[in-house]
Amino acid sequence: MEDILEENIEEIKKLIKENNLTLLKEKLMNLNPADAGAILEELEDNELLLALRVLPKDTGANVFSYLSNGKKNLLAEKISKNELGYILKELRFDDMIDFLEEMPREAVYDILKNTSDEKRNLINQFLNYKEDSAASIMTIEYVELREKMTVGEAIEHVREVGLKKETVYTQYVVDKLGVLVGIVSLRKLVTSDRGLLIQDIMERDIISVNTEDDREVALDIFKKYGFLAIPVIDNGRRLTGIITVDDIMDVMEIEATEDFHKMAAVSPSEKEYFQTSSFEMAKNRLTWLLILMISATFTGSIIKGYEDVLSKFTVLSMFIPMLMDTGGNAGSQSSTLIVRALATGDVEIKDAFKIMRKETMVALTCGIILAIVNFIKLTFIESKSVIVALTVSLTLIFTVLMAKLVGATLPIIAKKLKLDPAIMAGPLISTIVDTMSLFIYFKFATALVAK
Amino acid sequence: MEDILEENIEEIKKLIKENNLTLLKEKLMNLNPADAGAILEELEDNELLLALRVLPKDTGANVFSYLSNGKKNLLAEKISKNELGYILKELRFDDMIDFLEEMPREAVYDILKNTSDEKRNLINQFLNYKEDSAASIMTIEYVELREKMTVGEAIEHVREVGLKKETVYTQYVVDKLGVLVGIVSLRKLVTSDRGLLIQDIMERDIISVNTEDDREVALDIFKKYGFLAIPVIDNGRRLTGIITVDDIMDVMEIEATEDFHKMAAVSPSEKEYFQTSSFEMAKNRLTWLLILMISATFTGSIIKGYEDVLSKFTVLSMFIPMLMDTGGNAGSQSSTLIVRALATGDVEIKDAFKIMRKETMVALTCGIILAIVNFIKLTFIESKSVIVALTVSLTLIFTVLMAKLVGATLPIIAKKLKLDPAIMAGPLISTIVDTMSLFIYFKFATALVAK
Numbered sequence: 061m062e063d064i065l066e067e068n069i070e071e072i073k074k075l076i077k078e079n080n081l082t083l084l085k086e087k088l089m090n091l092n093p094a095d096a097g098a099i100l101e102e103l104e105d106n107e108l109l110l111a112l113r114v115l116p117k118d119t120g121a122n123v124f125s126y127l128s129n130g131k132k133n134l135l136a137e138k139i140s141k142n143e144l145g146y147i148l149k150e151l152r153f154d155d156m157i158d159f160l161e162e163m164p165r166e167a168v169y170d171i172l173k174n175t176s177d178e179k180r181n182l183i184n185q186f187l188n189y190k191e192d193s194a195a196s197i198m199t200i201e202y203v204e205l206r207e208k209m210t211v212g213e214a215i216e217h218v219r220e221v222g223l224k225k226e227t228v229y230t231q232y233v234v235d236k237l238g239v240l241v242g243i244v245s246l247r248k249l250v251t252s253d254r255g256l257l258i259q260d261i262m263e264r265d266i267i268s269v270n271t272e273d274d275r276e277v278a279l280d281i282f283k284k285y286g287f288l289a290i291p292v293i294d295n296g297r298r299l300t301g302i303i304t305v306d307d308i309m310d311v312m313e314i315e316a317t318e319d320f321h322k323m324a325a326v327s328p329s330e331k332e333y334f335q336t337s338s339f340e341m342a343k344n345r346l347t348w349l350l351i352l353m354i355s356a357t358f359t360g361s362i363i364k365g366y367e368d369v370l371s372k373f374t375v376l377s378m379f380i381p382m383l384m385d386t387g388g389n390a391g392s393q394s395s396t397l398i399v400r401a402l403a404t405g406d407v408e409i410k411d412a413f414k415i416m417r418k419e420t421m422v423a424l425t426c427g428i429i430l431a432i433v434n435f436i437k438l439t440f441i442e443s444k445s446v447i448v449a450l451t452v453s454l455t456l457i458f459t460v461l462m463a464k465l466v467g468a469t470l471p472i473i474a475k476k477l478k479l480d481p482a483i484m485a486g487p488l489i490s491t492i493v494d495t496m497s498l499f500i501y502f503k504f505a506t507a508l509v510a511k
Numbered sequence: 512m513e514d515i516l517e518e519n520i521e522e523i524k525k526l527i528k529e530n531n532l533t534l535l536k537e538k539l540m541n542l543n544p545a546d547a548g549a550i551l552e553e554l555e556d557n558e559l560l561l562a563l564r565v566l567p568k569d570t571g572a573n574v575f576s577y578l579s580n581g582k583k584n585l586l587a588e589k590i591s592k593n594e595l596g597y598i599l600k601e602l603r604f605d606d607m608i609d610f611l612e613e614m615p616r617e618a619v620y621d622i623l624k625n626t627s628d629e630k631r632n633l634i635n636q637f638l639n640y641k642e643d644s645a646a647s648i649m650t651i652e653y654v655e656l657r658e659k660m661t662v663g664e665a666i667e668h669v670r671e672v673g674l675k676k677e678t679v680y681t682q683y684v685v686d687k688l689g690v691l692v693g694i695v696s697l698r699k700l701v702t703s704d705r706g707l708l709i710q711d712i713m714e715r716d717i718i719s720v721n722t723e724d725d726r727e728v729a730l731d732i733f734k735k736y737g738f739l740a741i742p743v744i745d746n747g748r749r750l751t752g753i754i755t756v757d758d759i760m761d762v763m764e765i766e767a768t769e770d771f772h773k774m775a776a777v778s779p780s781e782k783e784y785f786q787t788s789s790f791e792m793a794k795n796r797l798t799w800l801l802i803l804m805i806s807a808t809f810t811g812s813i814i815k816g817y818e819d820v821l822s823k824f825t826v827l828s829m830f831i832p833m834l835m836d837t838g839g840n841a842g843s844q845s846s847t848l849i850v851r852a853l854a855t856g857d858v859e860i861k862d863a864f865k866i867m868r869k870e871t872m873v874a875l876t877c878g879i880i881l882a883i884v885n886f887i888k889l890t891f892i893e894s895k896s897v898i899v900a901l902t903v904s905l906t907l908i909f910t911v912l913m914a915k916l917v918g919a920t921l922p923i924i925a926k927k928l929k930l931d932p933a934i935m936a937g938p939l940i941s942t943i944v945d946t947m948s949l950f951i952y953f954k955f956a957t958a959l960v961a962k
Binding site for chain 1: 541543545549666669670679680697698701702716718733734735736737739756757759760763764767768770771772774783784785789790792793796797799800801803804805807808810811812814815818821822825826828829830831832833835836837839840841843844847848849850851852855857858862865866869872873876877880881884885888911938941942945949
């Protein structure tokens, strides 16, 4: 697939160079807008501008919606407000809101100067929804029906307005006050008798989200029920918009990315890698690096506490990195598994006890095998004394056990305290486990080696 | 939402206890099958069995498809083959394949004994598709059309067969040999003139996947184009099935989970947490723990190489854990960001140079601030000598720089070598960075402290 993209880019660039606008237009129109967007993304700025201008407005707007935010903003700067207004008018409502959200507010007002009052009010309302709310990802392009319509009338209505709507596969039935009273799928419309009334065939048991709900609530509903769209209602149960499955897939990806970032001790950001400035990126990473660096002081003070033992038996210092790493890794394994299982719903808070039992079994199996391998390695290959090998191996078993229990428990405690379990991952667990593993190590060392 | 679930469970349990089967049936029938499944999941085994038996076969099968694999297998053991056969017959084809895939082959043959030859052959074909292939997630329940049908005939056809199909929102047009020649959306059908021929309105430019493609290829297509379903074709371009967006959302979640596991040095497994035996889980985690434990030998040998310096200046050993941790954390941050950005397509291999430049800027910003904080802490709060504070702080800057470059580069190299970038995450990066940071530390220590 990549190769085909490369070829197309070459061809488009060639057509632009030759100024063969007729062929350029034809070529772009034949592509799927998503593909055309991906190709235009790779062009030089002036090439991109030209390519977009040869397209008819609706196709142009469609292709525009697939560009990255970086390119969109660049275009917003380079083309006249008039032209931008045209493109925006042709964009789907949710794509337009996405675009406007990224721009400075003054620029938005400037662009919207020629928009009708009604539409401008609606846009303002959308721009004011909270960033992670269900409302922030909804669209208003749905088909509305009334209870007293017949199936035949409803199908006629879909025919008339359907091509302009984001989805026609679910219709929303509202009363005079705009309150959502039912939903009808297009499947149901098409397979029902044309003379029936909508109120006879509509589904009244509606699963919906509130405008103020977190978008994750919407995501969970899609995952559970496999819908193609769900309605968003306000506190008066009035229909304010719908969320479609393609937008929820974006949310799913963004939420997973956020978890990845949190688990690597990076403050999550929705911006793409190259969209984030170096300064901002440093800020996102610095907080946790600082916290973790300062907490590592504890580990240092444990070493300081056993300075005598260490200076007498310098061989012991050799194994500090290995023990710390193994503890950290064993803990990260458990915490990551549990954080992810909590996120997907595989495990719940109430399973805490079962999890601890399971982790204990896993930890003992892993710990004992690691200890045996390590003992053989130290005595036979590295010719260390049996007592040193025993100290390190025993520490390994207890470190792995403790690491896995801490790693599995902290995310559950976090969830119980209504914190995000994802912060209880790798880096934080490592720091906690390091301190504990050194403590175990020196306890064994003073009891066995230095006695 | 959780609370409502709890309440329902109590009520269902009460109805079962009172043996009030009429109300139990009514109550369960009124719930969305996904909700009923979630409730039944929480019942005792014999309660579950009873609840499922009061439901009509089709609803029962629908609810069954929402149970966890653990409960499904339990039911398969407890109920007669005859009864299981009934449930399977009513299941959607892809749900049935999912279920049968989890069972031992002999049991499958046993259950399928009463199935028609044609269907059994089809099932066998599906069970033989590679586990992660596009074919493994497809369904055969789609609506087929012919080119010469009129729009009116096609709508009539959808009306007749549509209720039994997984999706009716895209129709697939095949020729006599079963070769896919076009697709038509229900939106298009409904908004077109009833007298037109399918060949006049169908889309001929079809985006499809091959049966043998990895399911991630299908996922990428859904993410890019926002389709509701895509066709799966064999090497002869014959239509063999379709993949629907709800199944692709499952894939998206599974693929993200796999990445989380790989990044925590756990061999990925598709089984849920409690479905995996302790022994299997230990095996999944042990490989990497062993590899990483043994590679930490390098770190130990660096310490051994500088034993003289360490025994003379024991204060230096205090900072080893902090330097190792900070290096590991800084490296994990970069590697996780890049691994995830590669997975979502935010960055590509060709961006390597731009990424290195950006990471250098970020690393210097972070490293210098960490070094300053550390220097102040060591000299003013912990009253260490300026020369020691300087050694540790300089090491910090270089460690963070090196960690971020290694962390950002290795995933890109892995991708270039067609390996999975996710293995180049936290644990492996930490081990590599540990060795390098200790090396830097002792270089500065011998140059400044021990000179």
